[in-house]
Amino acid sequence: MSRLLNVDNLETKFRTADGHLPAVRKISFSVDKEETLCIVGESGCGKSITSLSIMGLLPSNGEITGGSIRLDDENLIGKSEEEMEQLRGNALSMIFQEPMTALNPVLTIGYQLREPLTIHKNMSKKEATKASIELLDKVGIPDSKEKLDQYPHELSGGMRQRVMIAMALACEPSLLVADEPTTALDVTIQAQILDLIHELQSDIGMGVIFVTHDMGVVADIADRVMVMYAGEVVEVADVESIFENPQHPYTKGLLESVPDVDDVSQELQVIKGSMPGLNDEISGCRFHLRCPFATEVCKHKEPPSFEVTPTHYSKCWLQEVNQSGQPDTIT
Amino acid sequence: MIGLITRRFFQLILLLFGISFLVFMSMHMAPGDPATIIGGPNATSSDLEAIREEMGLNRPVLVQYFDYLGNILQGDFGYSYQTNQAVTEAIITRFPTTVKLAAASMIVAVIIGVVAGIISARKQNSWIDVTSTTFALVGVSIPNFWLGAMLILIFAVNLQVLPVGGLSSPVYTIEGMKELILPAITLGTASAALIARMTRSSMLEVIRSDYIRTARAKGVRKRPLIWVHALKNALIPVVTIIGINFGTLLGGTIITEQVFAINGIGRLMIDAIAARDFPIVQGTVLLVAAIFVVVNLVVDIIYALIDPRISYD
Numbered sequence: 001m002s003r004l005l006n007v008d009n010l011e012t013k014f015r016t017a018d019g020h021l022p023a024v025r026k027i028s029f030s031v032d033k034e035e036t037l038c039i040v041g042e043s044g045c046g047k048s049i050t051s052l053s054i055m056g057l058l059p060s061n062g063e064i065t066g067g068s069i070r071l072d073d074e075n076l077i078g079k080s081e082e083e084m085e086q087l088r089g090n091a092l093s094m095i096f097q098e099p100m101t102a103l104n105p106v107l108t109i110g111y112q113l114r115e116p117l118t119i120h121k122n123m124s125k126k127e128a129t130k131a132s133i134e135l136l137d138k139v140g141i142p143d144s145k146e147k148l149d150q151y152p153h154e155l156s157g158g159m160r161q162r163v164m165i166a167m168a169l170a171c172e173p174s175l176l177v178a179d180e181p182t183t184a185l186d187v188t189i190q191a192q193i194l195d196l197i198h199e200l201q202s203d204i205g206m207g208v209i210f211v212t213h214d215m216g217v218v219a220d221i222a223d224r225v226m227v228m229y230a231g232e233v234v235e236v237a238d239v240e241s242i243f244e245n246p247q248h249p250y251t252k253g254l255l256e257s258v259p260d261v262d263d264v265s266q267e268l269q270v271i272k273g274s275m276p277g278l279n280d281e282i283s284g285c286r287f288h289l290r291c292p293f294a295t296e297v298c299k300h301k302e303p304p305s306f307e308v309t310p311t312h313y314s315k316c317w318l319q320e321v322n323q324s325g326q327p328d329t330i331t
Numbered sequence: 332m333i334g335l336i337t338r339r340f341f342q343l344i345l346l347l348f349g350i351s352f353l354v355f356m357s358m359h360m361a362p363g364d365p366a367t368i369i370g371g372p373n374a375t376s377s378d379l380e381a382i383r384e385e386m387g388l389n390r391p392v393l394v395q396y397f398d399y400l401g402n403i404l405q406g407d408f409g410y411s412y413q414t415n416q417a418v419t420e421a422i423i424t425r426f427p428t429t430v431k432l433a434a435a436s437m438i439v440a441v442i443i444g445v446v447a448g449i450i451s452a453r454k455q456n457s458w459i460d461v462t463s464t465t466f467a468l469v470g471v472s473i474p475n476f477w478l479g480a481m482l483i484l485i486f487a488v489n490l491q492v493l494p495v496g497g498l499s500s501p502v503y504t505i506e507g508m509k510e511l512i513l514p515a516i517t518l519g520t521a522s523a524a525l526i527a528r529m530t531r532s533s534m535l536e537v538i539r540s541d542y543i544r545t546a547r548a549k550g551v552r553k554r555p556l557i558w559v560h561a562l563k564n565a566l567i568p569v570v571t572i573i574g575i576n577f578g579t580l581l582g583g584t585i586i587t588e589q590v591f592a593i594n595g596i597g598r599l600m601i602d603a604i605a606a607r608d609f610p611i612v613q614g615t616v617l618l619v620a621a622i623f624v625v626v627n628l629v630v631d632i633i634y635a636l637i638d639p640r641i642s643y644d
Binding site for chain 1: 539540541542543544545546547548549550551552553559560563564637638639640
């Protein structure tokens with residue numbers, strides 16, 4: 001499989017009253033064709049900003065200040081707004097968290113669905129309407145023809161998210177960025193939407209970046225998992241390794257804080273403290289203040305990304321201890 | 332929709348009853364006696380008494396009011412004390428002039444206001460935005476009579492490119508257009524400023540909304556993004572402002588009509604108040620009130636056209 005997306009040393013900052021604050025701190029990752037990469041982390045860790053950086057849809061006070069984002073070997077950083085417009089909705093698509101507000105309330109479903117087709121595929125209105133009906137059928141919306149003349153408020157949340165997915169996939173993108181697309185939906189609808197994304201992914205053969213904080217969703221759909229904390233990638237691994245052999249104390253903390261419905265006596269673990277703000281400069285490892293295993297070195301020196309296996313990396317000094325043959329302190 | 336219109340129609344009738352009562356009472360409580368104006372300076376007290384007797388002015392006020400009400404219901408709004416012209420006729424001859432002025436001002440205000448508001452929002456904090464918001468602030472702050480006087484001074488007296496006043500030529504003639512320019516700017520500036528400010532803030536809010544981000548994620552180009560996706564949403568509060576302003580413009584042309592010597596409803600009203608010409612004052616105030624209600628109804632109907640989420644059924 002060839003690399004579809006290569007993000008290298010991406011740094012995104014926000015202009016605020018307190019100066020330029022980094023929200024994403026030099027992160028690197030890649031996505032293959034037909035692969036699903038889950039970005040996991042708590043609110044404010046930079047996962048949404050990472051996906052908006054890829055799309056070139058940062059809020060007006062945000063800007064990419066370093067690194068590269070290569071889609072099919074083409075660097076997206078430095079592209080003009082017009083060039084990005086040609087890519088967005090075409091090779092590069094995104095679905096958002098809030099289906100209730102993500103669709104334009106004063107335009108019909110049909111109008112909004114036809115748009116990517118008329119913009120990128122040069123379809124006439126008639127052709128686009130026909131394609132839209134097929135798209136709605138594909139995402140499982142009944143009476144698709146009538147739905148075209150309806151407005152978003154006439155549809156339920158799950159239906160709206162299906163419309164969003166249909167819109168995002170209209171031009172069969174090579175990369176889909178999904179920013180918590182199921183968070184606002186109830187659990188049964190969530191499962192349906194996940195299945196739908198998975199099914200369409202294998203149809204089109206696209207790569208998916210799936211942003212979530214729900215470990216259940218991760219287990220369901222991820223091929224690989226990238227854990228983010230305070231603007232950094234702390235651990236990357238295939239989904240089995242993340243669940244069965246997590247290395248970074250933060251990943252372990254995340255997994256331990258997931259309730260187990262079968263274990264009534266389980267006491268839920270928490271990660272002590274809270275995530276640092278964007279402007280908090282922390283020396284050494286950014287997690288050491290909350291880490292139960294922190295040592296002297298963690299306080300002063302930023303850990304590099306250690307290779308656990310060729311597909312598993314952890315940004316933690318504990319790896320050095322492990323790799324240098326010393327007793328394994330984290331179990 | 333038909334339900335809404337019927338409902339509003341009955342509200343209008345109730346409202347007009349209330350307003351007619353208030354206006355009637357306040358006119359009769361105000362100092363000044365129409366008999367002295369009709370009789371002239373040389374009338375004796377027995378002359379005045381005779382006039383009051385003839386016009387029914389010495390009967391109890393409530394009796395006079397119900398009498399008036401009875402006549403209104405038959406379509407008779409009374410006759411001017413000064414000219415003996417029927418009130419309906421006086422209004423019908425003057426009303427088109429005022430509508431022309433108000434409409435011209437509104438067109439000026441909407442075009443300038445909406446365009447300036449959109450540009451301001453698109454280029455937030457740029458020099459265009461700063462200039463436009465400054466003008467908007469100045470625009471709402473300038474009193475009408477001063478602006479009118481200054482415009483006359485500059486364009487009519489010094490440059491002599493536009494007429495000083497009057498609004499008698501038909502609109503479709505060059506003369507008619509020229510007559511309309513200064514009064515329309517005078518009357519429309521404040522509304523333009525208000526509309527510009529409203530459009531700007533509403534647009535800024537819409538531009539940051541989720542659905543605009545969705546549209547951008549689809550690759551929608553800048554122009555359709557602003558003019559299709561954003562504007563329709565941003566216009567909803569702007570329509571309210573336009574509606575309220577249009578009502579105010581129609582009723583509030585008094586000062587502008589005075590400054591430019593235009594014979595519209597505003598002048599009719601102010602002359603009638605000065606002359607204690609009760610029937611004319613009552614007739615014009617009722618008209619202005621009715622216009623307000625109708626304009627508000629039109630605004631509500633426009634809402635439903637712009638925003639599919641609003642339905643009156």
